[in-house]
């Protein structure tokens with residue numbers, strides 16, 4: 001038992017590694033065989049316990065038929081396996097959702113862990129520069145766990161000590177291509193741990209039909225489309241201002257019209273008024289009847305309408321002062337949503353300096369003071385540069401649809417948004433695939449969310465507008481009338 005284990009003593013061995021010029025002679029400790037055996041047995045047992053702990057179902061699937069076959073004969077083991085297979089297949093056929101939730105996605109996660117992530121982990125980490133190869137040893141971030149959803153792999157990793165989120169965010173391209181995904185998004189799971197999202201397919205690849213008009217009158221959040229994870233995209237409109245940026249044909253109209261559609265019952269109940277500024281005369285003129293006289297197209301009319309909104313806002317502020325700090329929509333004081341299509345026409349591209357100043361001042365006043373008194377702005381524009389829209393930071397909520405340049409993404413969504421996966425410049429220019437697709441960043445989280453707005457067709461808009469009679473108090477309000 002205490003004999004030496006077979007093999008040559010490594011006493012004369014001189015080790016060099018390619019990474020170091022140091023040549024050393026390893027110290028050889030004579031170890032009794034029993035100690036080596038105890039260490040190996042201990043490792044084996046610890047490995048078994050870890051395996052059962054981490055994969056209880058897979059362990060049971062292998063253990064149960066083996067034990068049955070051993071105790072009662074192979075027929076019992078085989079019947080057990082056949083019974084389980086029939087049960088699982090029936091479950092998968094009859095209750096796809098629950099089967100996937102409890103079994104399907106776990107099996108897929110196990111498969112992808114072994115076949116994709118473990119297999120490629122070391123080369124991808126080293127080549128992307130996220131792992132280190134020092135003095136002959138690999139120091140790799142740890143692959144903690146993987147979960148699969150219907151559309152993506154969610155991989156939790158433990159960073160190496162001293163690494164920053166930016167190190168990973170800068171290498172999303174390496175990670176995506178290294179693991180055979182279309183893209184990769186990085187977010188912080190907890191201190192030292194990151195969640196990497198690798199989409200397996202695009203759940204937003206097909207256009208969504210217009211959302212049904214809600215039954216109840218509400219000022220939101222309005223369901224305007226779907227998020228990548230299949231949950232509804234709820235857009236907060238009351239108590240904020242929204243800026244929608246997207247190149248021509250990106251689908252800004254679908255965000256605007258889906259919002260108006262969601263607010264329609266509240267508009268009918270006189271709890272919401274939509275004031276439309278349509279300098280291009282293309283988008284909002286389609287549902288003109290919905291706005292009554294609160295529709296402006298020429299720059300002069302737009303300036304007048306904006307100043308009227310400022311007047312409403314100031315009159316409310318005077319009335320609410322000292323009494324209430326937040327606005328609740330009522331028939332007397334409805335929520336006013338000022339919708340501006342292609343706001344740059346009124347600000348940057350306006351040749352009349354006087355009008356430009358009036359419009360910019362009114363927009364800045366509304367976006368700085370309007371939200372507490374129930375006046376909100378929903379503005380769309382193609383070019384988000386500061387020279388074009390110098391008040392873009394006054395919009396708390398921003399939506400980046402397809403953009404032409406990668407730098408524009410951070411201009412819209414804030415610093416670091418693109419590094420974290422908001423690839424708005426990669427959205428397809430083919431309308432069926434990319435129109436209405438975009439990224440949003442919620443106030444509560446720095447991580448961008450991929451969304452698609454529902455497409456409100458011309459027929460939908462006509463149906464919304466047909467038979468709509470604006471309330472009796474929808475005569476055009478001028479600044480003078482309101483302040484009077």
Ligand SMILES: Nc1ncnc2c1ncn2[C@@H]1O[C@H](COP(=O)(O)OP(=O)(O)OP(=O)(O)O)[C@@H](O)[C@H]1O
Pocket residue numbers: 207208246247248249250251252253254382431432435436437452453454455456
């Ligand atoms: N959500 C959507 N889903 C599918 N297709 C859409 C969607 N939104 C728009 N489209 C398609 O894309 C085309 C362009 O959309 P839209 O006019 O809304 O873009 P836009 O961003 O307002 O462009 P522009 O700034 O040039 O007016 C539409 O005619 C429609 O065919």
